[in-house]
């Protein structure tokens with residue numbers, strides 16, 4: 001990736017709070033990634049911490065909706081995230097060295113895949129400064145019918161909104177007053193093809209619809225990077241994680 005291209009990405013990112021990079025991975029690379037996701041599911045889930053994967057319907061393993069920390073369980077996913085072309089983009093957008101915090105998998109199973117509530121990732125990260133990005137890579141076609149990602153343009157420049165509890169497993173917090181005139185006016189949907197990459201700032205407001213299709217999944221990878229200047233508020237984070245664990249026990 002040449003210097004000039006990375007500079008132009010950074011300037012869009014600073015202005016809009018996100019970038020969209022069509023065809024970031026080739027179809028061959030996406031196929032390889034999809035095969036490794038399937039291998040991971042078969043080999044690693046039995047040994048994973050229960051807090052690192054969720055089903056939409058816990059009685060049906062075909063409804064796997066989310067996995068976290070794949071890079072901690074499997075070298076393929078570590079190599080995907082560290083010293084990789086994903087990391088190079090994160091570094092260029094944040095303009096500093098970065099550390100990969102997690103590699104995730106997101107699916108919305110047909111008919112029952114729920115909406116992703118409107119939120120800002122920085123609310124979960126608890127960072128000062130908010131120097132972090134989330135990457136979302138389409139593993140298959142995503143559109144309005146199966147729940148593509150939507151961003152509120154420029155929202156990263158307007159601070160942290162108030163969040164409150166949701167009943168959505170994996171996305172426990174949402175913006176309580178989402179839907180202001182500004183949100184509606186500036187929201188843009190990003191239909192994506194396999195291999196397309198979306199990257200957003202930790203303060204960018206985003207959400208995704210439900211999967212209303214009868215027979216299409218909506219699979220994607222997520223990669224989160226923090227800039228080295230971003231410091232975590234550890235006490236607040238621990239309190240928050242304990243709260244989540246308690247709530248998960250009740251489900």
Ligand SMILES: O=C(O)CCC(=O)C(=O)O
Nearest residue numbers: 106116121134136208222
């Ligand atoms: O996959 C989705 O529906 C949304 C993912 C998301 O909100 C995120 O990566 O922060």
